[in-house]
Amino acid sequence: MSEKMLAAIFEGEGKLTLKDVPVPQITKPDQVKLKVEAVGICGTDVHIVAVPPGYIATPGTILGHEYVGRIVEVGAEVTNVKVDDRVVVLPNDYCGTCTYCQIHLPNLCENIGAIGIHVNGAYAEYNVVASKLAFKMDDSVQVEHGAFAEMLADVVNGTNKVRLQPGESVVVIGAGPIGQLYAQMFKAAGAGKIIIADMSDYRLDYSRKMGFDLVIDPSKEDFEKFVLKHTGIGADVVVDAAGSGLADAIKAVRKGGKVVAFGVNTQAVATFPQSQVTFKEITVFGAWLANATFPAAVKVLESRSLDLDGLISHKMPLKELHQGLDLLAQRKAMKIVVYP
Ligand SMILES: [Zn+2]
Ligand SMILES: [Zn+2]
Structure with missing residues (x-):
């Protein structure tokens, strides 16, 4: 019997369901598994679950792409991060081999796969990603600030x-x-x-x-x-x-x-x-997504030069995600941080 976790799954037009699903496992040697500590609700999530949708996600996918977590397991070939590291995740998985990747424009990759939109994301207790997408962030940074990394990199x-x-x-x-x-x-x-x-x-x-x-x-x-x-x-x-x-x-x-x-x-x-x-x-x-700007975003977070606490208008557990999405859709929230 496999372990279960609560996750928010996009199930087709207008339908986001909270339910128990199996905890994901590492299946490739370059992957890391992390325990999600905090995830920001993005305006894109609101567009995805709107009817008609303003942004197209793949049905069956766990949403959530602005997140920070702690690594609990690494694949055999992982060298850039290790167990217990706190990391923020670049949610736009680039292929590394297309012409745009080869000219160092990973944000313009022709085969981009968005975590939390096309592949399983972070509205869940655990998440597995390629280690190249995980960037170590100093433990002294408040965990909620990690939920800003993706936006900040953009x-x-x-x-x-x-x-x-x-x-x-x-x-x-x-x-x-x-x-x-x-x-x-x-x-x-x-x-x-x-x-x-x-x-x-x-x-x-x-x-x-x-x-x-x-x-x-x-x-x-x-x-x-x-x-x-x-x-x-x-x-x-x-x-x-x-x-x-x-x-x-x-x-x-x-x-x-x-x-x-x-x-x-x-x-x-x-x-x-x-x-x-x-x-x-x-x-x-x-300016589209993060153009190899995650390392800079992490440094800005570590420098504490921004007032991010002030931008967090709400904090809530995953089971209240729908209320959070409603607040954001009604423009009655700034940044909402969710704890899976
Ligand atoms: Zn976003
Ligand atoms: Zn590419």
Whole structure:
């Protein structure tokens, strides 16, 4: 008789079921087995279980991809981590052999398999992954902060693109957890004025609580005017963390400035003024997932330069996952950390 564990399984459109399943076992010599300590609920999870779904997951899969755990067993060929190490996990398993992997762009791998979306993830007590996806994090870091590693690695990919200089002004469009991390990362990097835009009062209030006073709801106030008033010529850097704000980003950025298109909303059809990109000589960067940025994200977590406790709005056991997903869907939560 095999050991059982509670897990949250995506069972097809709109159906996420909590049930007992067998504890996974190591089946390949390069794998590690870990006891999941904390996992963050991601907006992607909300999209996966929505009807109709906003993001496609494989039915039968245990969801959960923003996690930290302790290694309890390693395969015979594992050398980078060992039993008892606390690790965070890169959930985007890259093949290592396609052309993109060969030019060191693992986030753009042609055979990417997403843990917690296409293969079993971390809304469960145990999880087995390839050791190349496990990154050791110092034990002194609060375990909940490990649940931010994946988002942070994605954000580092975006911040790396724009190479912010001290004193430069920033606009972040979208004040959810990703937008908050961008704002904090830029602040830590010496940004001057930081403006945050969102249409949710909860998120704007949250931003103020986190120490960002320049917030604006573009549906209530003239966004471009606001940005000009505070920056003089427009922002040096604009991040669209919402996935639908490219037109606003192009309005807000100064001539010669930089825009990061980070958020993804496949429903949004952005009509943006191409002529402005030319007139203003704007550089627009796409930033998708973590581009070999996990080691940097772990170092940022270990440096404690971000206020992550402040971003955790709720903590709950796995059996309350559905309540957590509802809170997030209603935008009544910032980051929710789940303990399996
Ligand atoms: Zn996520
Ligand atoms: Zn590949």
